[in-house]
Amino acid sequence: MKILIGVFAAMLSASTAAADTMRMAVTTSFHNSGLADVLLPAIQEDLGLEVQLLVVGTGQALKLGEAGDVDAILVHSRAAEEAFVAAGFGTHRREIMYNDFVFVGPSGDPAETATAPSAAEVLKRIAATEADFVSRGDDSGTHKMELALWAQADLDPTGFGDWYKAVGAGMGAALNTASGLGAYILSDRASWLNFGNKGDLALLFAGDPALFNQYAYLPVSPALHPHVKADLAAQLETWLTSDRARALIDGYAINGQPLFVFNAR
Numbered sequence: 694m695k696i697l698i699g700v701f702a703a704m705l706s707a708s709t710a711a712a713d714t715m716r717m718a719v720t721t722s723f724h725n726s727g728l729a730d731v732l733l734p735a736i737q738e739d740l741g742l743e744v745q746l747l748v749v750g751t752g753q754a755l756k757l758g759e760a761g762d763v764d765a766i767l768v769h770s771r772a773a774e775e776a777f778v779a780a781g782f783g784t785h786r787r788e789i790m791y792n793d794f795v796f797v798g799p800s801g802d803p804a805e806t807a808t809a810p811s812a813a814e815v816l817k818r819i820a821a822t823e824a825d826f827v828s829r830g831d832d833s834g835t836h837k838m839e840l841a842l843w844a845q846a847d848l849d850p851t852g853f854g855d856w857y858k859a860v861g862a863g864m865g866a867a868l869n870t871a872s873g874l875g876a877y878i879l880s881d882r883a884s885w886l887n888f889g890n891k892g893d894l895a896l897l898f899a900g901d902p903a904l905f906n907q908y909a910y911l912p913v914s915p916a917l918h919p920h921v922k923a924d925l926a927a928q929l930e931t932w933l934t935s936d937r938a939r940a941l942i943d944g945y946a947i948n949g950q951p952l953f954v955f956n957a958r
Contacts, residue, residue, distance in 0.1 A: 713740075715925040716763040718747040718754035720834055721863030723767060723908065726883030726952055728945050735941060740928055750833030750863065758782055758911065761918030765926040769834035769881075769908045783911040784923075789933050790942050790953040791907045794838055796898040797868070797885055798824075798877035806877070812901040813846040820848055823856040825876035829867050830859025834906075839879045842903065868894075881906055883952035908953075933957065 723729065729746060736742055747757060751768040758766045759782045767789070768774060777783050796806055796815050804818040819826050828850065829836040843850050850857055860870050864884040871878040872892040880888075885896060910933055912926040932938060934957035942955040 713922075713925055714743045714745060715765070715922045715929065716745045716747060717929070718749055718757045718763045718766040718768075720751055720754065720768055720908075721748055721865065722769070722833070722835060722881040722884045724748040725863070725865045725887060726881075727887045727947075728883070728942070728953065731941055731945055732938070735937065736929065736932055739937065740932060742925060742928060744929065748863070750829070750831045750835075751837065752832030755782075758913045761913060761921055763913060764922045765910060765912045765929065767908060767910050769906055770837045771907060771909070773834075773837065774909050774911060777911060781914055781917055784914050785912070787910045787930055787934065787957065789908050789910050789938075789957050790955050791905065792882045792953050793899060793906050794835065794879055794904040795882050795885055795896050796877060797871065797880050797894050798897050799875045800893050800895040802895075802897055804877065807897045809898060812842050812898070812903045815898050816842055816846045816848060819877050820846075820853070823854060825856050825858065825874050827867055827871040827874065827876045827878040828857065828859040829864065829879075830861045831863070833863070835864060835879060835881060838904075838906070842879070845903065886947045886950055886952055907956075 733744055736744055747763060751770045751773060754766045754768050755773055755777050757763045758777065774786050778786050798806060804822045804824045806815045806818055809815045809818055828839055860867050864880060867878060868880060868888050869890055872890050872894050875893055910930055912923060913921045915921050915923040939955040942953050945952050
C-alpha cells in the first residue's frame with residue numbers, strides 16, 4: 694500500500710527556520726477529523742517543533758514504527774499497540790483521547806440497523822439482508838474493530854458475497870465509496886462529522902460500549918533504533934498530555950458536536 698505522507702505544520706518564519714523536526718505516523722481517521730490542523734500549529738507555537746505526519750492506517754503506522762521510520766505513532770487499536778510495546782518497538786503506550794465508532798448507512802436503512810440492540814446485531818442484520826457494506830479492508834484500527842465486531846456476531850466476512858466490499862483505503866476514501874453506493878460502513882465519529890460528501894448517508898447506530906475508540910501515543914524505542922528523536926517525542930508527549938492540549942482537543946467541534954474527549958493521565 695502506498696504511504697500517503699501529509700506534512701501539516703505552520704509555515705516557519707526566517708527566525709524559526711531552524712526549528713526541531715520529528716516524524717509521527719498517524720491514522721487516516723485522525724487526519725480526516727481535522728484535529729491535526731488545530732494541534733500542529735499550536736505545537737509549533739509552544740515548542741518550536743515541526744511535526745511531520747505520515748498518514749496511514751494503524752497497521753501501517755505500527756510497521757513504520759517497527760522499522761524506525763518515524764519517531765512516534767498515534768493510533769487506535771489497543772491490542773496491536775500493546776503487542777508493539779511488548780515486542781520492544783515502543784517504549785510505552787500513553788492514552789491521549791477517545792471518541793467512538795458509529796454505523797453509517799443509507800437513510801432509508803433497509804437492514805433496519807437503527808433499531809438494533811447492539812453493534813453485533815447491526816452486522817447480523819446487514820448480513821441477513823445482504824445490503825451493501827463497505828469495509829476499509831486495510832488493517833487500520835477501524836478495520837480491526839470491524840473484524841472484531843463480525844467475530845462477536847459469529848460471522849466471517851471472508852465468506853461473504855459481492856455485497857461486502859473491501860476497498861483497501863483510508864477512512865475518507867471509504868466513506869466516499871459508501872456514499873456513492875448508498876452502502877453501510879463503520880466509521881469513527883470524528884471522520885463522519887467532518888465528511889463533506891454525505892449524500893444519502895446518515896448516522897444510524899451508536900452508543901454500544903463495544904464501539905469505544907481510544908487513541909494512544911507510542912514513542913518508538915531508541916534502544917532498538919538509536920537514530921529516533923526520543924527527546925522530541927518526549928517533548929511532544931508532555932504537550933499532548935497538557936492542559937493546553939486538553940483545551941484544544943475538548944474544544945474541537947463541528948456544528949457544535951465535539952469530536953474527541955481528552956483522557957490523558
